[in-house]
Amino acid sequence: xxxxxxxxxxxxxxAIDVDELLAHLASLVRIPSVTGSAAESELQHTLAAQLxxxxxxxxxxxxxxxxxxADPDYPGTETERTxxxxxxxxxxxxxxxxxxxxxxxxxxxxxxxxWADVDPFGGEIRDGxxxxxxxxxxxxxxxxxxxxxxxxxxxxxRLAKPLAVHFVVGEEDGGLGALATLRRGHTGEAAVIPEPxxxxxxxxxxxxxxxxxxxxxxxxxxxxxxxxxxxxxxxGPVHDALxxxxxxxxxxxxxxxxxxxxxxxxxxxxxxxxxxxxTVPDLLIAEGRLGVPLDSEPADVxxxxxxxxxxxxxxxxxxxxxPATVTWPGGQFAPGRLPAGHPLIAxxxxxxxxxxxxxxxxxxxxxxxxxxxxxxxxxxxxxxxGPGDIRWAHAIGERVLVEQVVAATRALAVLAVxxxxxxP
Numbered sequence: 001x002x003x004x005x006x007x008x009x010x011x012x013x014x015a016i017d018v019d020e021l022l023a024h025l026a027s028l029v030r031i032p033s034v035t036g037s038a039a040e041s042e043l044q045h046t047l048a049a050q051l052x053x054x055x056x057x058x059x060x061x062x063x064x065x066x067x068x069x070a071d072p073d074y075p076g077t078e079t080e081r082t083x084x085x086x087x088x089x090x091x092x093x094x095x096x097x098x099x100x101x102x103x104x105x106x107x108x109x110x111x112x113x114x115w116a117d118v119d120p121f122g123g124e125i126r127d128g129x130x131x132x133x134x135x136x137x138x139x140x141x142x143x144x145x146x147x148x149x150x151x152x153x154x155x156x157x158r159l160a161k162p163l164a165v166h167f168v169v170g171e172e173d174g175g176l177g178a179l180a181t182l183r184r185g186h187t188g189e190a191a192v193i194p195e196p197x198x199x200x201x202x203x204x205x206x207x208x209x210x211x212x213x214x215x216x217x218x219x220x221x222x223x224x225x226x227x228x229x230x231x232x233x234x235x236g237p238v239h240d241a242l243x244x245x246x247x248x249x250x251x252x253x254x255x256x257x258x259x260x261x262x263x264x265x266x267x268x269x270x271x272x273x274x275x276x277x278x279t280v281p282d283l284l285i286a287e288g289r290l291g292v293p294l295d296s297e298p299a300d301v302x303x304x305x306x307x308x309x310x311x312x313x314x315x316x317x318x319x320x321x322x323p324a325t326v327t328w329p330g331g332q333f334a335p336g337r338l339p340a341g342h343p344l345i346a347x348x349x350x351x352x353x354x355x356x357x358x359x360x361x362x363x364x365x366x367x368x369x370x371x372x373x374x375x376x377x378x379x380x381x382x383x384x385x386g387p388g389d390i391r392w393a394h395a396i397g398e399r400v401l402v403e404q405v406v407a408a409t410r411a412l413a414v415l416a417v418x419x420x421x422x423x424p
Contacts, residue, residue: 004421005418008157008417009414009417012152012155012157012413012414013151013413013414014155015151015155016150016151017147021144021147021405022125022130022405025130025139025140025143025405026124026125026132028134028139028142029132029139030121030122030123031043032121033104033106035079035106035107036079036084036173040084041083041084041085041169043104044087047104047167048087048167051165052089056090056165058087058088059087059089059184060086061184062084063085063176065081065083065084068176071179071183073373073377075178075179075332075373076210076328077170077173077174077330078174079173084169084176084177084180085169086168086177086184087168088166088181088186090162090163090164091152091163092159094162095161095188096161096188096189097160097419098163098188098190098191098415099165099166099187099188099192100145100165100191100192100193100194100412100416101166101167101168101374102138102141102167102194103167103168103172103177104167104168106134106137106139107172108133109133111396114396115396115397116397118397119132120398121133123135125402128402130399130402131399132399133398135398136390136393136399136400137195137390137393137394138386138388138393140194140386141193141194141195141408143409144386144387144405144408145194146165147409148409148412149165151413152420160420160421160422163416164188166181166186168370171369171370173330175331175333175370178373182377187378187379189381189419190382190419191380191381192344192383192386193371193374193383194384194385194412196389196393197365197384197388198389198390199352199356199360200361200362201345201349201362201363201383201384201385202363202364202365202371202383203256203337203338203363204254204256204335204338204365205333205364205369206264206292206294206364206365206366206368207301208290208291208331208333208368209289209301209305210287210289210329210330210331211287211290211327212286212326212327212329213235213238213284213286213287214283214284214285214324214325214327215231215234215238215283215319216231216234216324217230217232217233217281217282217283217284217322218282219281220279220280221279221280222277222279225280228280229318230280231273231274231283232273232274232281234316234318234319234322235324237319238309238312238324239286240312241311241312242266242305242308246262246265246291249264249291249293249304254294254295256294258363260366262366263293263366264293265289266288266290266291267288267289268287268288269288269289271284271286271287272285287330291366292334292335295335295337298334306326309326310323312324333372336371336372336373336375336376337375338375338383339381345362345383348360348383348415349362350418351411351414352385354411354414355407355410356411371383385411385412387400387409388400389401
């Protein structure tokens, strides 16, 4: 970086107020913005107002849900939704040199009593950790984005290209808000999504497809179960065949997944069968997620899944005449990746090293995210780098290390200066 860039970087870093950053993060956690809820909309309104107070040009709009459902790239949803709002802001005119994007929604807390003495929406700081649902995934990232935008404005540094901030809804169940933002025409030269990466650079995501299997049985009284056929038992050969498919999908993973024993997991998340303890169940419904390998098309992986289920049914005496059916009712995350050697990788690596003193590992993540929409639909080179650890995302007692929030915010600020400030 030139002397001018070094001066700009120092000014921007000096403008980051750590107490302000953490107070903002705590306030975000206290808004229970579960996907599809009224609080999700509340948080989007709050964030739009905060960006406007910083002097950014803000586009805050209500999503056209019908148009999005009819879009050929509609990513699916897993929750009921009656409304949603988009927030996109820029520091000035022109094509942004960098987009910082974050999602406002969080998953439900689950069993609130399992959170012990921590309020899941309290935003409490204790022993160097900030606790609460969304603290790691990804309100720490949203707070970091806001802090970077605030520091750029507060520092008075002249920008050759504008910064863009995108706050979206519905990431947790498909990516509806990201698609809406891209269809709205918001774009930029490159994007960073500060999802929790634990100090790594995530340059690719596997896909994830939500499926539902309906396996028929034949009801009978439990005392004469031989007169019926248990749907639970009928599911066995189908499940065995799906395990074979999982092994096939994971036979030759991309080197970016080095060290990950199962990058494309096939998981059954929920099973429902039967309606009476002494009745042989006549239907089993299994819901789950299917991992999609990098550079694969979701339609092709869906076809493989359906063929495996059909073949398993054809081999089974009962299922041959009563085959299982497959539907795809929820989120449909395609895989996505940033091309190897893209300048954003080196720039983000250098920014992280400037703050932490070490070069981050470049790797891929086994979960779906908005990255694939920005790269595939928007044509925007995108990576993940942000505070938090995915192991705490969606977990009981979700938390984020305070020092990681500060470090990631500073690294994102350095990257913003590198990409946006005029160099002589």
